[in-house]
Each structure stands twice: as structure tokens, then as C-alpha cells.
Amino acid sequence: MTKQASRRAILKGGLAAAGLSALGIPEWMVPALAESETLVPFTDIPESFPLATAPDRRIIDVRKIEGVLTPADQFFTTQHYGHPVIDASAFRLKVSGLVGRPLSLSIDDLRRMRRVELVAGFECSGNRRPMQGLCSNGRWTGVPLHLVLEQAGVRPSFREAVFFGADRGEEEVEFRANKYTVVQQFGRSLPREMALAREPLLAYALNGAPLTRAQGAPLRLIVPGWYGVANVKWLSAIHLQEAQYLGKFQARWYRTLKGELIDGELKWVETAITRMQPKSFIARVTRAGDRFTVFGIALGDGTPIRSVEVRIDDGPWHEAALDPATAEKYSWKFFTYVWSGAAPGEHTLVSRVTDAAGRVQPTAEELQNKKTFLEDNSQFPRKIVI
Numbered sequence: 001m002t003k004q005a006s007r008r009a010i011l012k013g014g015l016a017a018a019g020l021s022a023l024g025i026p027e028w029m030v031p032a033l034a035e036s037e038t039l040v041p042f043t044d045i046p047e048s049f050p051l052a053t054a055p056d057r058r059i060i061d062v063r064k065i066e067g068v069l070t071p072a073d074q075f076f077t078t079q080h081y082g083h084p085v086i087d088a089s090a091f092r093l094k095v096s097g098l099v100g101r102p103l104s105l106s107i108d109d110l111r112r113m114r115r116v117e118l119v120a121g122f123e124c125s126g127n128r129r130p131m132q133g134l135c136s137n138g139r140w141t142g143v144p145l146h147l148v149l150e151q152a153g154v155r156p157s158f159r160e161a162v163f164f165g166a167d168r169g170e171e172e173v174e175f176r177a178n179k180y181t182v183v184q185q186f187g188r189s190l191p192r193e194m195a196l197a198r199e200p201l202l203a204y205a206l207n208g209a210p211l212t213r214a215q216g217a218p219l220r221l222i223v224p225g226w227y228g229v230a231n232v233k234w235l236s237a238i239h240l241q242e243a244q245y246l247g248k249f250q251a252r253w254y255r256t257l258k259g260e261l262i263d264g265e266l267k268w269v270e271t272a273i274t275r276m277q278p279k280s281f282i283a284r285v286t287r288a289g290d291r292f293t294v295f296g297i298a299l300g301d302g303t304p305i306r307s308v309e310v311r312i313d314d315g316p317w318h319e320a321a322l323d324p325a326t327a328e329k330y331s332w333k334f335f336t337y338v339w340s341g342a343a344p345g346e347h348t349l350v351s352r353v354t355d356a357a358g359r360v361q362p363t364a365e366e367l368q369n370k371k372t373f374l375e376d377n378s379q380f381p382r383k384i385v386i
Ligand SMILES: Nc1nc2c(c(=O)[nH]1)N[C@H]1C(S)=C(S)[C@@H](COP(=O)(O)O)O[C@H]1N2
Pocket: 075, 076, 077, 078, 079, 080, 081, 123, 124, 125, 164, 165, 166, 167, 186, 214, 215, 216, 227, 228, 229, 230, 231, 232, 233, 234, 235
């Protein structure tokens, strides 16, 4: 029985928290509600928060996370041009550009190559309060991207790999006083070093089953540790080039404008959306008698976590426990803090993550110089009433 399955079985069995510790299972290993627990509502999320604002868009209800892996039919999903339909048997991945040998690979060709599995969680760079539901965690199966590129034989002049989805749309491209209407594919690029790194994966399965249409069937790129936009779905072509790729979803829609102090002077910089900034948020508070369990999620670029801390009202920061079931490098991380002796009334709860590189999750005030809304990893105070 997998960890996931055993949790399910335990939950289905309806064992109370006390029963779990009798079995030698720390209760915080089981994120779903134990029978003796009740959910303490957040006053900043309505009970009926809309999870699907369009037929092709879905967010997760963070209050109801049940396991380390998000089931495929609950995985958050978003994209710009809807879901294309691809005939998997006729599908070919094209590899072109600065290669010795252009490739045209079927899904079976890819399945015959080395198969790796990797747990990776990610969030959309637009993920934000109050729900923070544009994030999920999955076990991906696929072939390492570098193996496919090596099979094609990369030329020394190759600097960027551009990944095109089969989805396309009509776009107006503005240039100075002119506007041009063109049809383009969704495209994103990775620099050479990243495209040839160990981790990026051409994934054909999620949680052991072939990708669903929403998740990019039959093939998608997974770049562990990067924001969701890097994970090109319905991947149909990889083009290696020397020039920088400046397509809409690379150069214009996925940018951050922020003020940075450089040599004591405030300078405005525009940066691309790449690796996830360290973030944590409180996903759920449960109550069992006088004992409150604060449960949350941390996401990041794979840098180990030094600590996640929780603060109640204006009190001190308390170190939260990290769930070892989420210890895999690129998995999202679960944290739990047990709070006893809560007084009746309204309380504000907040978490912050610090990674091993010393980066501390900033407060909203500290992020004030970030003007655009993407990459909001600010500390998120939540309110509950006891
Ligand atoms: N082909 C294609 N891939 C895409 C997108 C898209 O519009 N087209 N959107 C990206 C964005 S912005 C995000 S956040 C993730 C979402 O992946 P998911 O739907 O599997 O959660 O897909 C990325 N991959």
C-alpha cells in the first residue's frame, strides 16, 4: 500500500486522532480531518468560494487538501487558449533548429526511452490570496528533457530552447505606433543550461495515469522549481536557437516590474518569471477540544527549507513541524503547528518560510516595490474567530 493509499484507508476507517497515535502514526501525517476535529472557518474565505470560474479553469480548495499528491481530476488548471484536442496516436514531438538531427518522436518512442518519476508541486505565478488555490502537487512520469536533446545532438551555438504548445490564438502585437494581428502558439523558452540540466522532464503521466487533457495530454514539459507557466502543456515542438525568444508569454505577459535598491539607488527592473519565490500560507485550522492545529503549505524552487514559522496575533514566531511525507526536493511541503490555550475572540494567523539560502518570505510591506501582481509570495495573515 502506498503512503497515499494508507492515509485514505485510515481516513475511510474514520479513526480519530487518538487512534492514529496508537498506531504509531503522528496525526499530523494525515492532513485530512480526523473524526474528532472540526474545521475553524477563515473569515477571509467565504464558505462557497468559486473553484471554477470558467470551464477550463479550476483552483483547489486549500482547506480540503487530503493528501500529498493532488488527484488529477482536482489538480488546478489554467491556460490562455483553452484545451486543444490532440490525437495521441498521430502525435509527434518535433525537435528542430540548432540540432545535428531533427527528430519526430511518437509517445511510444518517448516511452521507450529512460523513464523517470519525480514529485513536483508548482503554483501559477498569479497565485494569490485569499484562496491561494492555483497550486497542486503531482508525481510526474516522463523522459528527461536532456536525453531527447542529446539524441538530437545540440549544436554549440544553441543558447535557448523554445517549447511550443499545440494551442494557438490570435494576438495583437503592438510595435511603436503599429498593431499587427497574428496567430501564434503558446511558447516559452529555457536557457541552454536549464534545458540540459538533470531535472526538466517531458512528462506523459501524472500520478501513474496518462495525462488528462487539462493537464496537457499527451505530453508536457515539467520544470521542477519553476512557476507553472514554464510547464508547457500539449507540447508539440522544441526549437533550439541562438536568439532570445521574445514571444508574448515569455517577454510580455510573464514579467515582474519591481524597484530594487542598487548601490543605494532605487532602480526599476523588469524580470522574467522563472524560479518560484519561497512562499508559505496557512491552508486550514482545525480544532479538537482546546487544541488547534494550524496546517499549511510551503512552495519554492527546491532549495531546502530552514524553517516554517507561525505567528498568532502579535506573539512570537513558533517553529512549525514539516511533514516528512513531503520531503522530496520539489514536492510542496506540509507544515503543522499545534496551538493550545487559544482565547475566545478574533485572531490573526500568519506563516513565513525561510530557506537554506537565507531567503525569508517577505511581508506585504516589504514587497511594496513590486508593482505587477505576479510572484506575490508575501506573508498572508488570515483571520479566524474562536
Ligand atoms: N500550452 C500551454 N501550456 C501552458 C499554459 C498555456 O496557456 N498553454 N499555461 C501555463 C500556465 S500560466 C500555468 S500556471 C500552467 C498550469 O498548469 P496546469 O493546468 O497543469 O495546472 O500551465 C502552463 N502551461
